[in-house]
Amino acid sequence: MNLGNCPNCGSLFVKSPFRDICESCYREEEEAFEKVYRFLRKRENRMATMVQIVDATGVKESLLMKFIKSGRLQLAQFPNLGYPCDRCGKLIREGRLCANCLTDLNKQLETLQQEEEMKKRHQMRSVYYTKKDDEN
Known part of the structure; x- marks a missing residue:
């Protein structure tokens, strides 16, 4: 058993290869993902930018980027979304x-x-x- 502190809240949890946060934070992230997904599922919101999604859902930009980088949000379906280049910060899509x-x-x-x-x-x-x- 490998124990660690959750990087979000600091609580002790059992680390797994599938999850990098505690169960409580994982549930919060799943709720946030559902909010974002429900928002983007509407046709009129598919052209939304990162700022518009943050404003409409209240989900942090860093969490949105995590969803994108992990492949949970497919950028092909959302042309105005991206994440910053690791070197210069310019918005990229892959x-x-x-x-x-x-x-x-x-x-x-x-x-x-x-x-x-x-x-x-x-x-x-x-x-x-x-x-x-x-x-x-």
Whole structure:
């Protein structure tokens, strides 16, 4: 049995691979999800933004993002929803990084790899061979 403190309320609970919070907080999250789902199920609300959903349901933005990231809310059905890029905060709909940050990180990796290759080539050229004295 693996015990831990709930990150939401601090109460002691038995950790499981399926749940990262205590039973009480889990029930609260499920109620919040139902509120959001009922709101978004209505055709007129499917174009709602994150702010509009928070205002209409009272559910925290961080919890909405948790629902999106865990796949409980499918973004394909809600075109104005997204979550922030882990690096810059720009609203994205998939992955962890926006296209700009991904491109920038890839460029930085390429530059680093090129620098490493140049160091290796330089080190290989710096090797000196000396003749032993007894070979004269």
